Amino acid sequence: MPNNDAVTVDTADREGDSVALGTDQARPNAGPRNPIETRLQAVITAARFHGVELDRGTMRLAPNSGSPSPAMLVDWLRNAGLWARADRLRWRNLMKLKSSAPVVLLFSDGSAGLLVGVNAARHVALIKDPSAPAGEPPVPVDELRLSQLWHGETLMMRPQRGLAEEEQPFDFSWIFRMVVRERRILRDIGAASLTLSVLTILPPLVVMMVIDRVVVHHSMSTLALISLMLAIAVVFETALGYARRELIAVCGTRLDTRLNLHVFNRMLGLPLDFFEKNPAGQTTHRMYQVYRVREFITGRMLSTFLDLFTLFVLLPFLFYLSATLSWMVLASAVLISMIIFAFLRPMRRTYGKVVRAETEKSTVLVETVHGIRTVKSLALEPQQKDQWDFKVANAGVYRLEAARLANWPNTLVTPIERFAERGVLLVGAYLVLTGQSDISIGALLAFMMLGFRVAQPLVSMARLLEEMEEVRAAIGEVGTVLNNPQEASSRSAGLRPRFAGALKFEDVTFAYPGTKAPALKDISFEVTAGTMLGIVGKSGSGKSTITRLLQGINRTYDGYLKIDGIELREIDLPHLRRSFGVVLQDNFLFRGSVRDNIIASRPGLTIEDAVRAARLAGAEEFIERMPAGYETIIEEGSPNLSGGQKQRLAIARALICDPRILILDEATSALDPESEALVNANLLRIARGRTMVIVSHRLSSLTECDQILVLDKGKVMDLAPHPVLVERCAVYRQLWLQQNRHMEKHGNRPTAVGPVLAQGD
Ligand SMILES: Nc1ncnc2c1ncn2[C@@H]1O[C@H](COP(=O)(O)OP(=O)(O)OP(=O)(O)O)[C@@H](O)[C@H]1O
Ligand SMILES: [Mg+2]
Numbered sequence: 001m002p003n004n005d006a007v008t009v010d011t012a013d014r015e016g017d018s019v020a021l022g023t024d025q026a027r028p029n030a031g032p033r034n035p036i037e038t039r040l041q042a043v044i045t046a047a048r049f050h051g052v053e054l055d056r057g058t059m060r061l062a063p064n065s066g067s068p069s070p071a072m073l074v075d076w077l078r079n080a081g082l083w084a085r086a087d088r089l090r091w092r093n094l095m096k097l098k099s100s101a102p103v104v105l106l107f108s109d110g111s112a113g114l115l116v117g118v119n120a121a122r123h124v125a126l127i128k129d130p131s132a133p134a135g136e137p138p139v140p141v142d143e144l145r146l147s148q149l150w151h152g153e154t155l156m157m158r159p160q161r162g163l164a165e166e167e168q169p170f171d172f173s174w175i176f177r178m179v180v181r182e183r184r185i186l187r188d189i190g191a192a193s194l195t196l197s198v199l200t201i202l203p204p205l206v207v208m209m210v211i212d213r214v215v216v217h218h219s220m221s222t223l224a225l226i227s228l229m230l231a232i233a234v235v236f237e238t239a240l241g242y243a244r245r246e247l248i249a250v251c252g253t254r255l256d257t258r259l260n261l262h263v264f265n266r267m268l269g270l271p272l273d274f275f276e277k278n279p280a281g282q283t284t285h286r287m288y289q290v291y292r293v294r295e296f297i298t299g300r301m302l303s304t305f306l307d308l309f310t311l312f313v314l315l316p317f318l319f320y321l322s323a324t325l326s327w328m329v330l331a332s333a334v335l336i337s338m339i340i341f342a343f344l345r346p347m348r349r350t351y352g353k354v355v356r357a358e359t360e361k362s363t364v365l366v367e368t369v370h371g372i373r374t375v376k377s378l379a380l381e382p383q384q385k386d387q388w389d390f391k392v393a394n395a396g397v398y399r400l401e402a403a404r405l406a407n408w409p410n411t412l413v414t415p416i417e418r419f420a421e422r423g424v425l426l427v428g429a430y431l432v433l434t435g436q437s438d439i440s441i442g443a444l445l446a447f448m449m450l451g452f453r454v455a456q457p458l459v460s461m462a463r464l465l466e467e468m469e470e471v472r473a474a475i476g477e478v479g480t481v482l483n484n485p486q487e488a489s490s491r492s493a494g495l496r497p498r499f500a501g502a503l504k505f506e507d508v509t510f511a512y513p514g515t516k517a518p519a520l521k522d523i524s525f526e527v528t529a530g531t532m533l534g535i536v537g538k539s540g541s542g543k544s545t546i547t548r549l550l551q552g553i554n555r556t557y558d559g560y561l562k563i564d565g566i567e568l569r570e571i572d573l574p575h576l577r578r579s580f581g582v583v584l585q586d587n588f589l590f591r592g593s594v595r596d597n598i599i600a601s602r603p604g605l606t607i608e609d610a611v612r613a614a615r616l617a618g619a620e621e622f623i624e625r626m627p628a629g630y631e632t633i634i635e636e637g638s639p640n641l642s643g644g645q646k647q648r649l650a651i652a653r654a655l656i657c658d659p660r661i662l663i664l665d666e667a668t669s670a671l672d673p674e675s676e677a678l679v680n681a682n683l684l685r686i687a688r689g690r691t692m693v694i695v696s697h698r699l700s701s702l703t704e705c706d707q708i709l710v711l712d713k714g715k716v717m718d719l720a721p722h723p724v725l726v727e728r729c730a731v732y733r734q735l736w737l738q739q740n741r742h743m744e745k746h747g748n749r750p751t752a753v754g755p756v757l758a759q760g761d
Contacts, residue, residue, distance in 0.1 A: 035111035036067045042112035042130035043073055043155065046102045050159050052080050055496055055575060061604050067110030073155055079574075083160050088152040091143045095120045102128070104155035105146075113150075114138075170266070170482040171475060178258060179297065185251040186305075192244040193306040197313035199240070200453065202233045204446035208321075211442035244306070252298030259297070263290050263482065271487035272553045273513065278481075281366030285359045286481045292474035296467060304464045307457035314454050321443045321450075324431065325424050329451050332420035333458035336413045340462040343409045348469045350402040355473045357395035364388050409466075413459070420455040424448070487573065494572030499579045499660040500529035500564050501691030503550070507559035510549060519545045520557070521714045527707055529564070532683075532692045534702035536735060537711030543695045546711075547663045550693065552576050563661075581654030585666040587646060594623055595630040598652045609656060617652035618682040619645070644675025651679065655686065662686065665695045676701065699736050708732070 040059060047054045059076055061068060068076075070086030077084035086106075095118050097103060103115040105127070116138045117126040124140035168174055179186070206226050214223050267287060275283065318326040368375055368384050375384055428444045439447075504526040511518040520542045527533050535543045548554050549561055552573050561568045568576070578601075589597050598610040610630060614620045622645050626632040634641065641649070647667060654662060668676045680701050686692070696702055703722045710717040710725065710732045718729040725732040 035107075035109050036061070038111035038129075038131050039067050039073075039106065042104045042114050043077065045114060045130050046104050046155075046157060047077060047080065047082060049101055050082060050157065052077075052082055052159075053496070054080050055572075070106060070153055070155060073104075073106075077155075077157050081160060082157045084155065084157040086153065086155050089154045090152060091146070094118060094125055095123070099158075101158065104157075105150050106153035106155060107149040108151055108153075109149065112155075170263075170479045172472070175259075175293065175297065175475070178262075179255060179301075182251055182254060185247060185254070189244060189247045189251065189302075189306065190309060192240050192247065193309040194313065196237065196240050196244060197310040199233050199237045200310065201314065201317050201450070203230065204449040206230055207449065208440070208442035208446040211445060212440050248298075248302055248306075252302065255297050256294050259290060259294055263287065263478065266482045266486070269486040270481070270484055274481075274484050277514075279363050279367060280370060281363035282359055283481055284366055285362035286477040288362075289355070289474040289477040293471055293478065296471040296474075300460075300464055300467050304457070304460050307460055311454060311457045314450055318447065318450060318454060321447045322428065322439045325428055325439075325447055325451070326454075328424055328427065329420050329454055330458075332416050333455050336416050336455075336459050337462040339412050339416075340409050340466055343405065344465060344469060346405055347402070347466060348472070350398065350405055351470050351473045352476075353398040354395065354402050355477055357391070357398045359477065361388075361391040361395050364391050406466075417455065417459065420451060422448075424451055494575070495566060495570055496572050496575040497564060497566055501531075501660045502529040502562075502564050503527050503531075503533070503661075503691065503693075504562040504565070505546075505559070506562070508549065508557050508561055509559055510545065510554065510557035512545075512554070513556065517714075519714055520549075523559075523714075523716055525709060525716055525719045527691070527719075529691055530689065531707055532687045532705045533694065534705035534708040535693065535695045535711065536697075536699060536702060536708060536732065537717075538735075539697075540713075541711040542714040543711055544665055545714075546709075547582070547665050547693060547695060550661070550663065551580055551582065578657065579660050581657070581659035581662040583647070583650045583654050583662075583664045583667040585669055587650035587653075589634050589641075589646060589649060591634065591636045593628075593631045593633055594626070594649065597634060597649060598630075599656055600653055602657050605656060610652070613652040613655045614649075616655050616682065616686055617648050618678050619648035619652045622648070642675075644671045644678070647671060647675070648679060651682075651686070659690065661691045661693065663693045663695075666697065667694075668701055669697055680704075699732075699739055 040056065044054045044056070054076065059068060059072070074084045074086050094103075094115065097115070097118060100117075105113045105115050107113060112130065114128040114130055115125055116128050118124070119126065119140065122140070124142050125146060126138040127141050127146075128136070128138040206229065210223070210226055213219060214226070315326070318329070364384070364387050368388075375381060425444065425448050428439060428447065432439055432441065432444060505523045508520055508523040509518050510520040523542075523546070535546060537543050545554075549557055550563075550568075552568060552571075555569055563571070563576075590600060595607055595610045598613055599605045602609075607630060611620065614623055614630075623630060623632075632640075647670070651664075651667065668679050671679065676698075683692070683694070683701075684704060692705075694702060694705065699722075702708055706721060707719055708722055708725055709719050710729055712731050717731045718725055720728070726736055727733075
């Protein structure tokens with residue numbers, strides 16, 4: 001978007017009430033303004049009014065994508081813990097705004113203005129230019145001028161009231177509230193249904209008249225009139241039927257979308273702990289149960305809701321036709337409901353079993369797919385097959401049990417349903433024949449046509465309850481995942497300091513939840529910003545645990561862990577993680593191009609940034625040799641990359657946002673000596689200007705570190721540079737000697753450290 005024709009409310013050129021909604025030439029010392037910046041600034045200023053400091057870095061803007069959309073801004077605000085909504089307002093809505101909080105008006109050129117007040121008497125809105133200096137007074141703008149720029153798009157925000165949507169338990173009442181939010185559409189659907197119901201009365205009414213009047217009195221003109229009425233009714237019914245289906249489709253889609261977005265968001269907000277403790281298959285299957293909830297909401301629930309309308313309209317009419325028969329229909333419906341009710345409890349129990357069995361089944365499936373390499377290479381197929389057979393049989397047993405149980409109410413209900421539909425006719429005929437009732441033949445037929453329409457909604461309500469049991473089980477399943485405490489409860493809170501990278505552990509003791517022995521005991525050490533810190537120790541000594549605490553994955557430690565003197569738990573979690581780069585032993589690369597993988601965490605960055613990061617990570621050379629260079633597509637599980645290449649890509653990915661602190665946890669352990677040497681050769685270059693935490697089994701790759709932390713069984717043994725450690729730390733010396741004997745055997749002894757070793761001996 002060219003900047004020079006950006007039209008903004010200009011505060012610089014202000015005389016009386018007239019405002020130059022003009023071009024930038026009116027602004028003396030400002031170059032052409034960037035509408036995107038103006039828009040972001042408007043939102044940031046408005047959020048600040050509510051005490052929330054938005055982080056500019058969290059607004060992910062793709063290059064050349066233009067201004068952030070209202071939906072993106074709403075997301076941004078919500079993630080920062082504000083209530084936010086984008087809406088289309090009219091001028092008269094603006095005039096009625098009472099709140100003193102600024103409202104963001106999104107302009108059509110991609111920029112925005114802040115509405116800080118209105119003067120209804122003079123028909124002006126007071127608008128502030130977000131990029132104007134703080135003290136500048138707002139500009140009064142009238143409707144005509146505003147309409148040149150503003151077509152109604154408005155962003156409103158306020159502090160959250162009560163529990164954030166993310167923190168409310170996922171259950172029936174949550175779903176109910178979500179449905180209620182669509183009340184506008186629901187109201188329209190209701191109105192359409194009501195009209196439709198009235199129209200359904202028409203044909204039976206007509207039949208009644210035709211039989212009673214036309215047939216009996218042979219009146220041709222009445223027949224013509226009735227035909228006309230019927231024709232009109234058909235047209236109406238067709239049109240309204242269309243409208244109703246359309247509305248149901250829209251409403252269903254909206255509910256479905258909202259449900260899906262919410263569920264995924266919540267899942268992402270769960271702590272890593274949760275995923276480590278629960279098998280992926282189980283979690284996936286449980287989350288997948290959402291589809292049942294969706295089907296229920298958009299299917300049975302909506303249609304039953306609409307059928308109820310029909311009921312309200314039809315019942316009085318039926319009673320008008322014949323009270324006796326109506327009572328009989330009602331009694332049948334009640335009987336049916338009672339039968340279904342009686343089976344609810346046992347059904348709930350059996351469905352619970354079915355769902356559990358299904359979950360176990362899919363756990364095996366997902367595990368097998370994920371671990372298929374191991375399954376194949378160890379020839380575990382028969383075992384997996386046995387497991388699967390067993391689970392399938394199990395699920396089958398429960399399914400059959402549930403189906404058999406459900407068969408009972410269905411069977412019992414059938415005769416009663418038939419009675420309500422047809423038996424009533426016989427009773428009616430009997431009443432007419434014996435002269436006990438004054439119901440006419442026409443009315444009897446009309447009743448016949450409508451009677452089942454009343455019984456149906458009643459029965460379907462009872463069925464709704466039955467289905468609700470299934471859905472309750474499904475919601476319960478989804479809830480066991482989503483209702484775990486969210487990691488991001490500290491999402492909006494916390495400090496966002498600019499890190500230098502000094503790390504300090506003060507008496508940190510930590511045990512994983514559910515374990516007795518602490519993984520870390522009274523850890524105390526300190527390194528300055530820019531240190532290259534190595535961590536060594538035997539397997540299980542707590543090295544990875546230290547890096548996990550640093551990333552805020554586990555936050556339930558005792559003692560203090562400070563970054564630049566700020567206790568870690570007081571730092572905003574997303575901010576903390578963004579300040580870290582992490583490379584693990586086995587890194588997951590997403591499906592997509594090499595470039596996309598490198599800039600995964602910063603979609604706004606360009607190919608130049610990707611190249612720079614790749615060069616720093618030593619990945620440039622092999623990427624350029626790939627068939628399509630940076631555009632080469634990496635498949636899931638990255639089979640087209642070697643281990644070393646994958647690792648260097650992962651390092652490039654971690655470097656892309658220039659993290660203040662870079663953690664490499666066994667990042668080079670799985671590499672062959674050549675690839676390892678390549679990565680290590682770059683480490684010093686990578687380390688420039690940031691704190692590095694390097695965990696490694698191979699001491700040879702740590703000799704360059706400024707400081708090396710030696711851990712043993714969760715305790716700090718020593719902290720010093722390599723030469724010092726070799727001399728004074730027994731644990732370290734032992735590890736060092738072990739590894740170098742091994743190296744010597746292969747004639748691959750690192751030459752650089754030879755003299756040091758000699759000293760140590
Ligand atoms: N998610 C977890 N849940 C429970 N206990 C854990 C968890 N992760 C690690 N532990 C335990 O904590 C201790 C320290 O583990 P940690 O992963 O920090 O060791 P490490 O030094 O990184 O070992 P390695 O060199 O094998 O990677 C171990 O005894 C381990 O059993
Ligand atoms: Mg480890």
